[in-house]
Amino acid sequence: MTTPQFAIPRPGLRWLPVWRRNFLVWRKLAIPSVLGNLADPLIYMLGLGYGLGGLLPQVNGVSYVSFLAAGTVVSSTMNAATFEALYSAFSRMHVQKTWDAILNTPLSIDHVLSAELVWAASKSLLSGLAILVVIAALGLTHSWLALWVIPVIFLTGLAFGALGLIVCALAPSYDFFMYYFTLFITPMMLVSGVFFPADQLPAIVHGVANWLPLSHAVLLARPLLLGEVPANALGHVAALLAVAGVAFYVASVLTRRRLLK
Amino acid sequence: MDTLSTADALRVVQLRKSYDANEVVAGISFSVPPGTCFGLLGPNGAGKTTTLRCCLGLTQPNSSEITLCGEPIPARANTARNRVGVVPQFDNIDPDFTVAENLLVYGRYFGIKDAVIRSRIPELLDFAGLGGKDGARIQTLSGGMKRRLTLARALVNDPEVIFLDEPTTGLDPQARHLIWDRLKQLTARGKTLILTTHFMDEAERLCDRLAVIDHGHMVTEGAPRELIATHIEPHVVEVFGDEVATWARSRHTLGERLEVAGDTAFFYCRDTAPLLAALADEPALRYLHRAASLEDVFIKLTGRELRD
Numbered sequence: 001m002t003t004p005q006f007a008i009p010r011p012g013l014r015w016l017p018v019w020r021r022n023f024l025v026w027r028k029l030a031i032p033s034v035l036g037n038l039a040d041p042l043i044y045m046l047g048l049g050y051g052l053g054g055l056l057p058q059v060n061g062v063s064y065v066s067f068l069a070a071g072t073v074v075s076s077t078m079n080a081a082t083f084e085a086l087y088s089a090f091s092r093m094h095v096q097k098t099w100d101a102i103l104n105t106p107l108s109i110d111h112v113l114s115a116e117l118v119w120a121a122s123k124s125l126l127s128g129l130a131i132l133v134v135i136a137a138l139g140l141t142h143s144w145l146a147l148w149v150i151p152v153i154f155l156t157g158l159a160f161g162a163l164g165l166i167v168c169a170l171a172p173s174y175d176f177f178m179y180y181f182t183l184f185i186t187p188m189m190l191v192s193g194v195f196f197p198a199d200q201l202p203a204i205v206h207g208v209a210n211w212l213p214l215s216h217a218v219l220l221a222r223p224l225l226l227g228e229v230p231a232n233a234l235g236h237v238a239a240l241l242a243v244a245g246v247a248f249y250v251a252s253v254l255t256r257r258r259l260l261k
Numbered sequence: 262m263d264t265l266s267t268a269d270a271l272r273v274v275q276l277r278k279s280y281d282a283n284e285v286v287a288g289i290s291f292s293v294p295p296g297t298c299f300g301l302l303g304p305n306g307a308g309k310t311t312t313l314r315c316c317l318g319l320t321q322p323n324s325s326e327i328t329l330c331g332e333p334i335p336a337r338a339n340t341a342r343n344r345v346g347v348v349p350q351f352d353n354i355d356p357d358f359t360v361a362e363n364l365l366v367y368g369r370y371f372g373i374k375d376a377v378i379r380s381r382i383p384e385l386l387d388f389a390g391l392g393g394k395d396g397a398r399i400q401t402l403s404g405g406m407k408r409r410l411t412l413a414r415a416l417v418n419d420p421e422v423i424f425l426d427e428p429t430t431g432l433d434p435q436a437r438h439l440i441w442d443r444l445k446q447l448t449a450r451g452k453t454l455i456l457t458t459h460f461m462d463e464a465e466r467l468c469d470r471l472a473v474i475d476h477g478h479m480v481t482e483g484a485p486r487e488l489i490a491t492h493i494e495p496h497v498v499e500v501f502g503d504e505v506a507t508w509a510r511s512r513h514t515l516g517e518r519l520e521v522a523g524d525t526a527f528f529y530c531r532d533t534a535p536l537l538a539a540l541a542d543e544p545a546l547r548y549l550h551r552a553a554s555l556e557d558v559f560i561k562l563t564g565r566e567l568r569d
Contacts, residue, residue, distance in 0.1 A: 014372070017366070017369035017370050017372075018370070020366070020369065021355070021366045021369075024358070024362070024366065025355075025357040025358070028357065096353065096355070096356060097349075097351065097353035098353060098355060100349065100353055101349070101353040101354075101355075101367070102370055103319060104317065104319075104342065104345075104347035104349065105342060105367070105370035105371055105418075106339045106340065106342045106343045106370070106371060106372070107339070107370050108339055260319060260320065260321065261280070261320060
């Protein structure tokens with residue numbers, strides 16, 4: 001069935017071969033890819049955490065590096081999912097025409113996009129997990145509740161993967177992605193409580209920031225790493241799910257418009 | 262054999278497609294019986310690729326009635342594509358994979374089990390003249406090899422119908438001949454081929470029937486020999502030389518039709534004797550006497566002006 005432009009995506013499970021395709025490519029470059037994903041956020045976390053943290057008293061009742069750990073997990077999750085849904089997906093769609101090749105088979109855009117979404121979330125899961133392991137190894141978390149961060153990572157990856165696929169569907173070239181980073185990702189990192197408590201910000205900024213998906217991820221991950229059950233956990237989960245669902249729908253409509261001309 | 266085997270592999274009725282006010286396909290109809298090769302010919306921008314995309318259900322037509330492998334398109338295009346192979350105009354092989362991995366990964370999109378695909382790979386590669394290249398990286402393949410791999414990939418699901426969009430554009434003569442040979446083998450095995458091409462010799466050689474389309478309209482349709490016989494005089498004499506235009510125009514009655522393009526005059530003739538006699542007295546002019554070809558039909562029907 002050819003999907004009408006505004007239909008709700010119903011991919012079933014036939015997207016799995018497309019996910020496996022991306023996995024097979026990744027497997028060939030797995031070690032440099034994991035090291036690359038791990039090095040950058042760890043340098044920030046350890047540099048800022050211990051360097052800057054040495055100058056600071058406790059933040060929200062814990063050492064700065066412990067405070068920063070949760071922010072690092074979710075922000076590197078966001079970055080991994082975003083990069084995959086922007087640059088890598090765009091390469092497959094626009095440069096290599098991998099999607100065109102797939103669309104000549106019984107699979108449709110819904111299958112391709114679902115696979116890209118789950119793939120972006122899978123890669124971000126790997127990134128987030130790697131950092132979680134380092135955090136545990138450094139003794140920055142002590143609670144089994146920290147394991148609940150794993151689904152939070154995946155959910156965060158889905159939300160940012162879906163948002164990234166919207167940008168991918170709109171992009172005329174790679175240069176376009178710079179706007180998304182400069183206007184959305186970077187400001188969001190600064191107002192969502194990754195590096196410092198968001199309530200340090202003017203009330204209006206804090207109010208807006210509360211609506212951003214990264215804030216919800218931070219508000220889930222930070223208490224869990226510190227061994228506490230997050231306040232309003234269901235609300236944050238629902239917010240991330242809503243972002244993922246709505247953004248994926250918008251990305252589907254835009255991608256159909258772009259490719260099924 | 263199922264009951265559909267006697268029906269047309271592809272049937273297109275009154276296909277129309279516009280982009281804004283621009284009608285790219287303006288009411289094209291044709292049908293392709295199973296086991297035959299059908300060619301869509303036309304200048305750049307004639308609507309060939311749009312027609313193919315509509316047949317595959319990748320482009321939503323404004324109106325049409327299309328049946329592919331017995332399935333209505335676009336309503337059941339995904340199902341129809343299970344039994345279809347596509348060789349796109351530009352190779353889109355996965356550069357990160359080896360030759361064999363490309364076939365394996367592509368076969369999975371059809372829901373074929375890995376073991377089944379793996380068992381087909383040697384035969385597919387042999388067919389494409391890529392035997393023993395299983396582990397080769399894509400970057401090490403020549404243009405012709407990539408094209409053949411694309412053909413092998415289009416056969417991974419053992420399709421009944423194969424769409425080929427300009428299958429030999431950009432290939433050297435050896436590679437073209439190899440592709441032609443393989444396409445003939447495919448029709449001999451009962452596969453249906455639908456191809457677009459700019460090469461008239463290719464169309465003449467491969468196609469049982471073909472349609473010339475231009476500006477979205479079908480200009481003519483028929484078997485290649487039949488089109489030549491219907492549309493054009495049997496002989497062509499091409500005369501080259503300085504001042505050929507003036508010379509030719511003053512003797513236009515020596516052929517049924519005369520066309521001058523640059524420093525060449527094309528005489529289309531039923532009887533060439535008077536023209537050849539006249540040319541014998543003109544040592545400054547060179548000429549080529551040949552049988553009329555599909556290219557002459559094409560030029561007559563679509564004109565000589567350049568298309569973008």
